[in-house]
Amino acid sequence: MLSALNGRLSNRLARHFRAAPHRLPAHAPMVSFTFDDAPDSAAGEGASLLEAHGGRGTFYLAGSLIDQPGDHWHGLSNDAIIRLHRGGHEIGCHTFSHLRAIDLDEVAMTREIERNRSHFRGIDSSIRLENFAYPYGLASVWRKPQLARNFRSARGILPGVNSEIIDLQFLRASPLVNCEIDTDGVDHYFDEAVASGGWLIFYGHDVVDAPSPYGCTPALLRHALKAAEKRNMPIVTVAEALRRIGA
Numbered sequence: 001m002l003s004a005l006n007g008r009l010s011n012r013l014a015r016h017f018r019a020a021p022h023r024l025p026a027h028a029p030m031v032s033f034t035f036d037d038a039p040d041s042a043a044g045e046g047a048s049l050l051e052a053h054g055g056r057g058t059f060y061l062a063g064s065l066i067d068q069p070g071d072h073w074h075g076l077s078n079d080a081i082i083r084l085h086r087g088g089h090e091i092g093c094h095t096f097s098h099l100r101a102i103d104l105d106e107v108a109m110t111r112e113i114e115r116n117r118s119h120f121r122g123i124d125s126s127i128r129l130e131n132f133a134y135p136y137g138l139a140s141v142w143r144k145p146q147l148a149r150n151f152r153s154a155r156g157i158l159p160g161v162n163s164e165i166i167d168l169q170f171l172r173a174s175p176l177v178n179c180e181i182d183t184d185g186v187d188h189y190f191d192e193a194v195a196s197g198g199w200l201i202f203y204g205h206d207v208v209d210a211p212s213p214y215g216c217t218p219a220l221l222r223h224a225l226k227a228a229e230k231r232n233m234p235i236v237t238v239a240e241a242l243r244r245i246g247a
């Protein structure tokens with residue numbers, strides 16, 4: 001109970017403390033599609049749809065979930081990872097064991113990062129994990145500075161557009177999850193990104209006709225990609241977005 005309380009508090013504090021503030025250049029709306037864990041359908045249908053719209057995605061992967069069956073999907077294979085990487089998609093870090101940052105001390109987090117890095121280097125030696133996403137979206141005020149020393153950015157699941165002065169170590173991301181958002185909701189975020197000139201990030205998992213409570217249908221992803229196209233917003237990886245904002 002106490003630990004759950006500390007965890008929630010640490011997550012809340014992480015929003016406000018130890019920020020890595022970065023001011024966005026004037027008006028350059030763009031969108032990133034990110035997939036966590038990641039299901040084989042994200043690497044298949046998800047990546048194909050992005051490519052068909054001239055975009056690339058960021059896949060935050062945990063080595064322990066690769067090619068493993070889960071409750072809702074099968075984890076993507078090594079072949080899929082190589083295909084993504086060579087196709088210009090980004091592989092990001094999601095810890096090796098898919099553990100909440102609030103449950104890891106500094107030594108344990110270091111081990112998780114190193115193990116994940118060496119796991120993906122073993123699949124393709126040119127894979128570098130430059131950006132991080134918190135498992136379960138739960139940040140930790142204690143781990144935040146440590147992650148900042150290891151990664152260019154860290155992404156949570158706090159919805160909203162990243163605009164004006166953003167925190168690179170607590171990037172906002174909105175759900176591309178059918179249980180949580182519909183096409184109007186998606187359009188609303190795009191309109192907000194255009195109005196603010198901000199950086200819109202979506203997160204999701206599987207991309208199938210009958211998605212898990214954490215994933216989306218190909219139709220919803222297609223809608224979001226068309227929404228970007230209509231507004232002339234580039235569809236870029238997190239690494240590419242950081243390059244464009246000079247971070």
Ligand SMILES: [Zn+2]
Nearest residue numbers: 036037135136
């Ligand atoms: Zn995850």
